[in-house]
Amino acid sequence: xxxxxxxxxxxxxxxxxxxxxxxxxxxxxxxxxxxxxxxxxxxxxxxxxxxxxxxxxxxxxxxxxxxxxxxxxxxxxxxxxxxxxxxxxxxxxxxxxxxxxxxxxxxxxxxxxxxxxxxxxxxxxxxxxxxxxxxxxxxxxxxxxxxxxxxxxxxxxxxxxxxxxxxxxxxxxxxxxxxxxxxxxxxxxxxxxxxxxxxxxxxxxxxxxxxxxxxxxxxxxxxxxxxxxxxxxxxxxxxxxxxxxxxxxxxxxxxxxxxxxxxxxxxxxxxxxxxxxxxxxxxxxxxxxxxxxxxxxxxxxxxxxxxxxxxxxxxxxxxxxxxxxxxxxxx
Amino acid sequence: xxxxxxxxxxxxxxxxxxxxxxxxxxxxxxxxxxxxxxxxxxxxxxxxxxxxxxxxxxxxxxxxxxxxxxxxxxxxxxxxxxxxxxxxxxxxxxxxxxxxxxxxxxxxxxxxxxxxxxxxxxxxxxxxxxxxxxxxxxxxxxxxxxxxxxxxxxxxxxxxxxxxxxxxxxxxxxxxxxxxxxxxxxxxxxxxxxxxxxxxxxxxxxxxxxxxxxxxxxxxxxxxxxxxxxxxxxxxxxxxxxxxxxxxxxxxxxxxxxxxxxxxxxxxxxxxxxxxxxxxxxxxxxxxxxxxxxxxxxxxxxxxxxxxxxxxxxxxxxxxxxxxxxxxxxx
Numbered sequence: 291x292x293x294x295x296x297x298x299x300x301x302x303x304x305x306x307x308x309x310x311x312x313x314x315x316x317x318x319x320x321x322x323x324x325x326x327x328x329x330x331x332x333x334x335x336x337x338x339x340x341x342x343x344x345x346x347x348x349x350x351x352x353x354x355x356x357x358x359x360x361x362x363x364x365x366x367x368x369x370x371x372x373x374x375x376x377x378x379x380x381x382x383x384x385x386x387x388x389x390x391x392x393x394x395x396x397x398x399x400x401x402x403x404x405x406x407x408x409x410x411x412x413x414x415x416x417x418x419x420x421x422x423x424x425x426x427x428x429x430x431x432x433x434x435x436x437x438x439x440x441x442x443x444x445x446x447x448x449x450x451x452x453x454x455x456x457x458x459x460x461x462x463x464x465x466x467x468x469x470x471x472x473x474x475x476x477x478x479x480x481x482x483x484x485x486x487x488x489x490x491x492x493x494x495x496x497x498x499x500x501x502x503x504x505x506x507x508x509x510x511x512x513x514x515x516x517x518x519x520x521x522x523x524x525x526x527x528x529x530x531x532x533x534x535x536x537x538x539x540x541x542x543x544x545x546x547x548x549x550x551x552x553x554x555x556x557x558x559x560x561x562x563x564x565x566x567x568x569x570x571x572x573x574x575x576x577x578x579x580x581x582x583x584x585x586x587x588x589x590x591x592x593x594x595x596x597x598x599x600x601x602x603x604x605x606x607x608x609x610x611x612x613x614x615x616x617x618x619x620x621x
Numbered sequence: 622x623x624x625x626x627x628x629x630x631x632x633x634x635x636x637x638x639x640x641x642x643x644x645x646x647x648x649x650x651x652x653x654x655x656x657x658x659x660x661x662x663x664x665x666x667x668x669x670x671x672x673x674x675x676x677x678x679x680x681x682x683x684x685x686x687x688x689x690x691x692x693x694x695x696x697x698x699x700x701x702x703x704x705x706x707x708x709x710x711x712x713x714x715x716x717x718x719x720x721x722x723x724x725x726x727x728x729x730x731x732x733x734x735x736x737x738x739x740x741x742x743x744x745x746x747x748x749x750x751x752x753x754x755x756x757x758x759x760x761x762x763x764x765x766x767x768x769x770x771x772x773x774x775x776x777x778x779x780x781x782x783x784x785x786x787x788x789x790x791x792x793x794x795x796x797x798x799x800x801x802x803x804x805x806x807x808x809x810x811x812x813x814x815x816x817x818x819x820x821x822x823x824x825x826x827x828x829x830x831x832x833x834x835x836x837x838x839x840x841x842x843x844x845x846x847x848x849x850x851x852x853x854x855x856x857x858x859x860x861x862x863x864x865x866x867x868x869x870x871x872x873x874x875x876x877x878x879x880x881x882x883x884x885x886x887x888x889x890x891x892x893x894x895x896x897x898x899x900x901x902x903x904x905x906x907x908x909x910x911x912x913x914x915x916x917x918x919x920x921x922x923x924x925x926x927x928x929x930x931x932x933x934x935x936x937x938x939x940x941x942x943x944x945x946x947x948x949x950x951x952x
Binding site for chain 2: 307309403404407408410411414415417418420423424426427428430431432433434435436437438439440441463464562563564566567568571572577578579580581582585586587588589
């Protein structure tokens with residue numbers, strides 16, 4: 291007797307860059323990598339919500355959620371599992387729209403490899419004062435900007451999840467001392483010391499690099515605010531691979547403009563896309579990357595689907611799902 | 622009975638950046654770190670050759686040589702050892718000016734730590750396409766430039782000395798496959814395979830990154846010439862931390878301009894300082910750093926003197942000196 295197939299609906303947005311599209315081709319390739327699980331699925335694919343209403347009628351699992359959905363208990367009576375193909379699900383909060391019987395998971399684990407590589411770059415670019423060197427190149431100006439060794443400097447990594455641990459690994463490979471801060475204060479591999487958030491103000495003055503790697507929640511909004519930025523030493527650098535709203539960009543730009551910080555590398559800004567008239571573009575010693583730090587430009591969907599299929603195997607076995615978003619914790 | 626003191630003359634150039642000045646203060650600090658050896662030295666310090674002639678009359682050792690010196694047998698009858706505080710001694714060749722009884726050493730070993738950090742930056746900047754992202758920032762343009770993971774890509778490191786081994790270490794920490802090329806073809810720690818120079822043409826087509834880390838000698842001049850650059854795949858990147866003359870910059874700029882290479886990071890150009898009118902400044906996807914890749918901006922002299930004092934201990938014991946420049950090999 292053939293086993294019952296699970297109805298999975300995959301939803302995509304055409305406006306998103308192609309690297310994020312869970313196309314039927316990528317889906318089939320993932321099913322081929324996870325044969326036993328793939329056989330259990332009856333999949334449908336939709337774009338820009340065009341077929342969503344119909345799909346919700348019998349979908350048990352929806353992949354690709356990007357925004358809050360209303361009246362789901364009515365619209366999707368069989369829905370058991372919603373999967374967001376992103377790690378930062380802040381835009382889905384509060385979760386009051388989620389039906390009681392349904393679970394929301396995020397894409398935790400898909401970002402660490404690329405994030406570590408970005409962090410190698412961010413630490414070394416800050417230490418080498420590459421922003422200044424790039425300005426000199428643009429001005430056709432040969433000026434030797436020397437820099438000390440990065441070994442022994444202190445990285446203060448705020449948030450020790452997937453991204454934070456990537457920042458820790460990169461720091462250790464470069465020979466930095468690593469101080470970690472997280473909600474739990476628990477040690478993760480590579481940190482020299484770990485602390486709860488309450489210790490942040492005490493830790494900031496000793497940091498050579500502050501790395502923001504926290505999810506955006508009410509607790510972390512504006513966490514690195516003006517007063518905390520003022521606790522940093524002038525030789526310090528700031529890196530943000532989390533969400534723009536965890537850091538006061540006005541205060542950061544002011545400090546960079548006055549030379550009160552060595553530099554900053556930010557992969558996130560508010561709003562995105564950053565409009566041409568934003569003064570951030572020309573803030574001295576600020577390097578802006580266009581939200582590309584953590585997503586594999588070649589295999590993001592493959593990586594994400596591999597994680598999802600591993601979770602789907604648990605679903606089939608009736609085990610609790612991994613990467614469940616906690617409505618109270620906020621991520 | 623007090624032991625005889627050795628006359629050491631330290632020569633500096635005011636025009637060189639301060640990080641390279643072997644000042645009496647830095648010298649004293651080094652003597653304090655190497656007490657037994659420091660006590661055996663009677664040192665003198667000169668600037669821009671002003672007191673050089675007098676110093677040569679009784680100097681047994683000269684530190685800080687930057688150019689070829691004539692008639693040394695006459696001018697410096699007691700000279701036993703000349704030490705160049707740089708690794709690339711190409712400008713001192715040919716060594717026909719060196720008196721038969723005197724030894725020339727270079728500063729091999731002082732550059733690896735910083736070079737490794739620079740290489741972390743160069744690999745990741747190329748893979749992240751930071752040159753393109755920087756141009757977009759300058760143009761106030763938000764454009765998401767995605768990039769694949771660097772893991773598993775191939776670094777072809779040409780030259781496996783102090784700098785080349787640093788390039789190998791950085792590559793391995795980033796998860797690259799490393800192919801090494803050197804005169805001897807001997808394996809060094811971290812390389813996956815090692816080859817003699819003759820294999821270069823065969824290895825270039827498979828490289829994602831080519832790192833030039835060879836000393837400049839008649840054998841390596843224009844080593845990465847136009848024909849060899851043409852063997853690279855369009856997705857490849859080029860890094861030069863050696864000497865400008867080992868690479869054909871006209872050919873490189875042409876290929877970058879036509880999009881036949883992903884990018885290049887060069888720390889050396891010809892001439893230095895690069896004049897404002899050089900077209901290199903604005904070559905697409907070319908990142909130029911002002912010859913700062915391998916020298917510690919804080920402790921270059923300290924590191925160099927520690928190496929020198931270790932060698933001086935050998936000198937006192939009558940052992941052969943390390944880092945002897947080989948007149949035939951060219952470095």
